[in-house]
Amino acid sequence: MTSHDNIHSQHYPASSHSAETFSWLEYNMHLIKIAFVTTFGLHQVLSATADHKMLSEEQQHILLCVSNIANKYFFPESSLLVSLPPEQEDEVFTKPLLPLDIPRYDELLVSFLLREMNQGSRWCLQISRPGASTMEMQEYVFVKHHNYIVFTWTDQPDGDVLGNLMDQMDELRFSLAMNSRARFIFVVAGQISSVTSDLARDIADKLWTEYNIIDAVILIPRKETANSEGIHSDVAIIDIYFWVPYQTDGMCSDNSVSLIDKWIGGSEGRFLNGAFLFPNKTPSKFRGCSLTASAAKSEPVFVTVSNDTDANNNIRHIYGGLEIEYFKLYSEAMNVSVIYKPPPPGDAVKQRIDLVLNLQDGLLDVAFGAIPIHPVITAIADPTIIHVNEQMKWCSGAHGYG
Numbered sequence: 481m482t483s484h485d486n487i488h489s490q491h492y493p494a495s496s497h498s499a500e501t502f503s504w505l506e507y508n509m510h511l512i513k514i515a516f517v518t519t520f521g522l523h524q525v526l527s528a529t530a531d532h533k534m535l536s537e538e539q540q541h542i543l544l545c546v547s548n549i550a551n552k553y554f555f556p557e558s559s560l561l562v563s564l565p566p567e568q569e570d571e572v573f574t575k576p577l578l579p580l581d582i583p584r585y586d587e588l589l590v591s592f593l594l595r596e597m598n599q600g601s602r603w604c605l606q607i608s609r610p611g612a613s614t615m616e617m618q619e620y621v622f623v624k625h626h627n628y629i630v631f632t633w634t635d636q637p638d639g640d641v642l643g644n645l646m647d648q649m650d651e652l653r654f655s656l657a658m659n660s661r662a663r664f665i666f667v668v669a670g671q672i673s674s675v676t677s678d679l680a681r682d683i684a685d686k687l688w689t690e691y692n693i694i695d696a697v698i699l700i701p702r703k704e705t706a707n708s709e710g711i712h713s714d715v716a717i718i719d720i721y722f723w724v725p726y727q728t729d730g731m732c733s734d735n736s737v738s739l740i741d742k743w744i745g746g747s748e749g750r751f752l753n754g755a756f757l758f759p760n761k762t763p764s765k766f767r768g769c770s771l772t773a774s775a776a777k778s779e780p781v782f783v784t785v786s787n788d789t790d791a792n793n794n795i796r797h798i799y800g801g802l803e804i805e806y807f808k809l810y811s812e813a814m815n816v817s818v819i820y821k822p823p824p825p826g827d828a829v830k831q832r833i834d835l836v837l838n839l840q841d842g843l844l845d846v847a848f849g850a851i852p853i854h855p856v857i858t859a860i861a862d863p864t865i866i867h868v869n870e871q872m873k874w875c876s877g878a879h880g881y882g
Contacts, residue, residue: 778850
């Protein structure tokens with residue numbers, strides 16, 4: 481017998497049909513009242529949350545700035561992934577549903593942004609957070625996201641903002657949710673003690689060298705004292721940084737990180753210069769910078785021609801084949817020097833798996849050698865146009881024999 485049966489038999493005996501009818505109505509009305517009170521409470525909290533006054537002045541301008549950039553530069557009718565830093569130990573949800581608690585300071589900002597992004601129905605929203613529980617999928621769907629908003633913060637002035645950001649980017653990479661060619665907005669919130677330009681340079685260096693991200697801006701808020709008619713007041717400023725690689729000969733891994741614009745707080749807020757934030761950063765020439773390549777042995781697209789030794793007795797592998805010839809033409813046209821690594825060991829399948837994993841880990845820039853177009857592979861790496869098209873047909877004879 482369940483607890484519900486105990487209540488029913490104790491207060492509303494089954495000896496009277498009318499009493500049973502009354503008890504059923506009263507019991508359900510009681511449930512309706514509970515549902516109404518709970519729903520009303522949720523509505524009150526959500527209505528209060530809808531008031532932007534719950535945000536600080538700095539947060540309101542972050543919300544305006546990010547919304548303006550996303551609506552102007554993000555690709556519509558595509559996916560938008562919003563990334564948050566890992567939960568702190570004191571943020572574990574161990575409290576009951578009621579009373580309803582207001583989210584922590586920076587998460588409230590993200591809640592407002594998600595509502596803003598969802599109102600226009602321009603993007604399909606997805607949220608990523610290291611350590612957060614996710615629904616178990618029966619089948620994986622590999623989707624290349626085209627737009628990202630990455631929030632990162634720390635609760636302490638000397639907290640590890642960069643470490644939180646790297647955790648978030650690793651979560652995206654290893655969950656196959658990373659598209660390094662997409663457009664990114666990185667927002668640094670919370671208490672920042674370092675100089676914004678130094679922090680922006682550290683972030684840009686990591687994003688470029690470890691994740692090959694180039695089409696991005698970094699937003700770092702700060703306060704600036706304004707003097708108007710002898711009255712000093714703090715104005716919310718958001719510095720907007722971006723970076724461009726391959727700007728100097730011999731400086732291939734370095735970025736030119738610069739302040740491209742500022743968001744100036746006020747009644748409505750505005751961009752100081754109105755600069756174009758996502759220009760084309762892919763150069764026509766790569767100034768002799770190197771690319772690391774490897775391939776799976778697959779004749780005739782990739783073959784080992786010979787092995788040689790240089791003046792320092794280092795083994796130098798000479799490769800040839802159809803895809804090697806294509807790549808030679810590309811490297812000459814783009815002024816790229818190519819460093820070839822030997823093919824990985826193993827059979828044909830293991831070689832291609834290792835090549836793709838090396839691409840994901842940043843050990844290779846280019847991999848080729850009859851690599852198939854597969855959803856898992858294209859979620860990790862970007863395929864070129866098809867040079868060789870192979871097909872397989874299974875022909876059955878009249879008696880079922882091939």
